[in-house]
Amino acid sequence: MQIPTQLKHKPVIAAEDYSRIDGRAAYETDAQGLSLGLAQWNDRGQVDISAKVWRHTGEKWSRQSEELPLHRVLDLAILTCRSLLYFREEAYRHPKGYDEEHPVIDRVGLQGDAMTVAVCTENDHIDQDIRLFQDALGRDGELLGERLRVLSALLKDMGY
Known part of the structure; x- marks a missing residue:
């Protein structure tokens, strides 16, 4: 499953197959991908990199997806x-x-x-x-x- 690229977090490096290796939850997780990219909280002139765990409910991308500064x-x-x-x-x-x-x-x-x-x-x-x-x-x-x-x-x- 491809992670979204049109949202505020802009992925640069992605692991879209994370659900297959998510520890004991592998193949049964809502964590579908990981990415490193441009943070959603960036302001003009200041760019931070963040890591994001992309969660998918089976129907849509979840608001419980998490983004953290590196x-x-x-x-x-x-x-x-x-x-x-x-x-x-x-x-x-x-x-x-x-x-x-x-x-x-x-x-x-x-x-x-x-x-x-x-x-x-x-x-x-x-x-x-x-x-x-x-x-x-x-x-x-x-x-x-x-x-x-x-x-x-x-x-x-x-x-x-």
Whole structure:
């Protein structure tokens, strides 16, 4: 299915076959494509690049399609990788999967400041939810590992 090109987000690079590889939802997802393009919020003289997940209901393109600035896509990748590392190397040390007294996992330096990565202790069900989260990571280990290996190889090819 071809993603729309007449809307405010202007695709430049597209993966129109995303529904076939959308994790455990592959072949049963409404996420039909991914694109990198010119952001819908661009003003005259200022052009930003955004990433977009294109959702289709089966009848029309959905308003639930999501558009993110590229730096946020990368910030989500950083948050994901740091979280995976935490659950692989640190969480098992704590009976509840996290240190109740010190829920901050890391501070990742970005733009002269830092992104604080922490267990969300404001969640009333964090003790149960963190276990469910860990279980889901275990189930999705192969899917995530495959994507991380691809990402790692691409970053190495780029000199990072």
